[in-house]
Amino acid sequence: MLHPAWWTIDPCARFQLGPRIFPGRIWTASGCFAYGLTGHDMTSDDVASPYSGLGAVVTKTVTPLPRSGNPMPRLVETPHGALNSIGLENVGFEAFLAEVLPELEERGVPTVVSLAATNPGEFGAMAARLQECAGPLGCWHGVELNLSCPNVAEGGHDFGKDPRTVAQCVAAARSHLPDRALLAKLTPNVADIAGLARAAAEAGADAVSAVNTFVGLEVDLATGKPILPRRFGGYSGPALLPLALAKVDEIVSRTGVPVVGAGGIATAEDALKFFALGAVAVQVGTAQMRDPFTAARIARDLGKQG
Amino acid sequence: MLHPAWWTIDPCARFQLGPRIFPGRIWTASGCFAYGLTGHDMTSDDVASPYSGLGAVVTKTVTPLPRSGNPMPRLVETPHGALNSIGLENVGFEAFLAEVLPELEERGVPTVVSLAATNPGEFGAMAARLQECAGPLGCWHGVELNLSCPNVAEGGHDFGKDPRTVAQCVAAARSHLPDRALLAKLTPNVADIAGLARAAAEAGADAVSAVNTFVGLEVDLATGKPILPRRFGGYSGPALLPLALAKVDEIVSRTGVPVVGAGGIATAEDALKFFALGAVAVQVGTAQMRDPFTAARIARDLGKQG
Amino acid sequence: MNTPDPLPGAYQGIGRVTANRPVSSGLIRMDLVLARPLDFSPGQFAMLNLAGPSGMVFSRPFSILAADGQDVSFLYRVVGRGTAAFADLGPGAPVSFLGPLGRPFPARTPGQRAVLLAGGVGLPPLHDWLARHGRPGDLACFGAREGHDVPWNLLDERWTVCVEDPDGLDGHPAVTGLVTAPVAGPELPRGRDRILLLSCGPRLLLRAAADLAAAQDWECWLSLEEHMGCGYGVCKGCVVQVRVPGIPGSGPGSRNATCCQEGPVFRAEDLIWT
């Protein structure tokens, strides 16, 4: 059952994405697994570690300067998903380079570094500095440009909706990253996500990640006001699956650009649906928060050994 | 609890929308309650009839000519919602005028007629003919232009994404409908739904209905292919609630255009969330299919008598 | 009277589980008590769901096996999420009920012998039909894969049980073969005024029944299964293709019929198999 006839890939085998060989196709999504586990050792009865079989951990998005994020509450469960307005809390790019990335390398965690910035120049500068500082690292496989986080006031939201801006950001980063995979993470809150994907690919992205969260809102019935102080948050989790599948299908079938799928994946079956549509890899987000072994179990269930 | 302090409206009281007085603010959504109940009498232990307390039944969208709709399967349940690709099966506008509308009048069902067409001229012609044939009817309160159905190949999809087309369709219908409420039903599959709402209002719509379904897709794991023959369907049901709330809030807070809210409403609490954001009325769609008394129970629970 | 009765009023309410127990290796019988008495005809169904917000987005259609006053019974097999959830319900659990829905199997016209072909979970409507309308000389066949799959306690001696595999019969009498086997012989007369064939079960069985009836010119009604959204005719998610008389000058046409409201029981000749 977990290996239907049409399914021939081993997602725990190495595969090439752009200039880089990744150790597998089951990844964790940015913001849902921090910089990998920090401070915790984790065990389970059935999987050796939360990293077993994973192709990459996409790190929490880092920005040029540290950010403390949005006011609380910034994470709300809804019956079928979650709304977050974390606001890109992160240690900042320099601390990330100095402390986080070396530690990921030391622990042997395959890493994709998620970056956000407010203009193409900043993206370029971060990419250049990454290449300069982290060039020799073996576990750093690529960069994902977060062009779509709906929680940042300064431009973040509409930023990634314009294909030209997407292209500029990708081009700026690409020029400094000759030997790493470059991914553009797209917002689904547009009429034409395929257009964004095409723009990203033409500017040099090796793949696009789709999707980031949908704009959502939850009301506190006691007050009649939105629960999140900024009203809107990013909707993620199981409710998203059919929406994310549609966006991925739109990109794959209209553009042929390689897609790393994300949105609502919690089980091997969910992941299979993205692969069925032609996704080259998948990311586990919200479900990884519920259980740090989710992605590793998906890798085990779908792997040839599974 | 059902009547929080901020909540002062009686949704079962008459209210004015454009040139028309509606008997209430809890409506059923187009396509989820046909032309009202046809052929069935329904009883329950707690509510007198599925129409009790309802402000309007928005009829299944009718098109100039009859349509048999899309191939089967065209309705798929997902764990948190539903995907439909009914394809606007309907009896056609002339049969609707001749048979359905008089019957709704006879049964005293407050009615909003949902219309779809492929260009502004057709919308105008249908509006004119409605006014001509149904002008004297007392239960016909208004027209909802379905500018957003994602299931029709011939233009339906991208049609409602362009504010200019929206404005043209609204204007064409408005000129023939002096004394009925005119609503434009908007697609959520755009980056800027507030822009559509503004265009509709400026062209003469009394309100907008938001939202229609989101584009979604479900994969059949056995075959690895989309379950729906047309790949995509419209995603509706509980998963939509936070997305629909966000779209409604965007319209209300950015434009002030009156909004009739829809998307995922299954309980009085769900409906209250739309009212909290300023919706003037709400529509119950998918949940009405599960239980024909859903909207009537919401009206009862939220009504002053409730 | 072969014309289907007009649709009776449907009732929506919360039933309470009084029993929910296996009656064979694959079949579970669920009994509910409703808040009011239920009247139905064999072939009609109800839409069931878990009560409250934990329910499925769509209710599930199940044929009514029997109803007595406020008690109503179903027979089902666990095939997916909904039926698995139903199987977990214990006595007292609330179940959302909407029914009876759809058009029933017709009664016989005078002079007709009835042939009933029920496959697996297709038993309920024909079980009730036989209980109400059965006469000596009728042939009622129930088909299952093997003996353990047969709900013996539900089937009195009027039923001929057919099993594909004679294992697990534990001494119960049964024909080895498909459920159509007892009908294949030459004993039954030809002609639609002589035989009324009713069938409910897997699609292959329905096709076989339709073919048999066509070959023998029998009157034939079939109960179809389509995935349903609403069950009461509003969503158009359950349509099947039926023939319509041609407009003079052009050939016969087809149209959509809702399985939930114009069916689930259709005259075999009206159906266009796809």
Next chain:
Amino acid sequence: MNTPDPLPGAYQGIGRVTANRPVSSGLIRMDLVLARPLDFSPGQFAMLNLAGPSGMVFSRPFSILAADGQDVSFLYRVVGRGTAAFADLGPGAPVSFLGPLGRPFPARTPGQRAVLLAGGVGLPPLHDWLARHGRPGDLACFGAREGHDVPWNLLDERWTVCVEDPDGLDGHPAVTGLVTAPVAGPELPRGRDRILLLSCGPRLLLRAAADLAAAQDWECWLSLEEHMGCGYGVCKGCVVQVRVPGIPGSGPGSRNATCCQEGPVFRAEDLIWT
């Protein structure tokens, strides 16, 4: 040793319910058996969820009441969807478990008397602290609204029970008043080397405890409740504001600390109340 222990390894697995019964009118005790023995310190918690796809999107944090080998116990109150679902679980039901998580309450330093203030479902960590570290002279107070709310069987004679309303005591000994009442008198010495105040419960209690400690210069640790996404430090959904030492030349600053990983137990002075 007042410095929190380093975080131990957390275990993720499926526990099975062995008992799930009310211990007072508002409190339920749930016992699980895990697949392996559990080691924890008082104040640590676990993230619990229904097993499988019917679970909530986020697991729910609950303080560990006790653990003995593979058995682990929780005390909870039904407040919403998740806890209502937990209350429905019968023996054998699977529960997804991730724990132990977070930093525990510290042990005392020599010379300190402990004052424990537990309100309602804030009992578990302090109950376990007292069981492990309690000494004669410690003052352990449990507060509830009225007698029926008190889990008498869990509270031995070392616990002083405080009820706001003396109804429903049924002869049990209790102080009428807030849980802080027994601490208010002048009997307790001043100074952080003399009293270690630990508190867990409603926010108002924590504020009162912090104020008391500040006024008396007691060492004080509080267990905070924040809504949690992950419970293990990755989502940043549970942050609280804590003070950081000022950079020389500028005033003291603040930063986000994750309640799940840097807490849930914080030194009262470090907290910035919002």
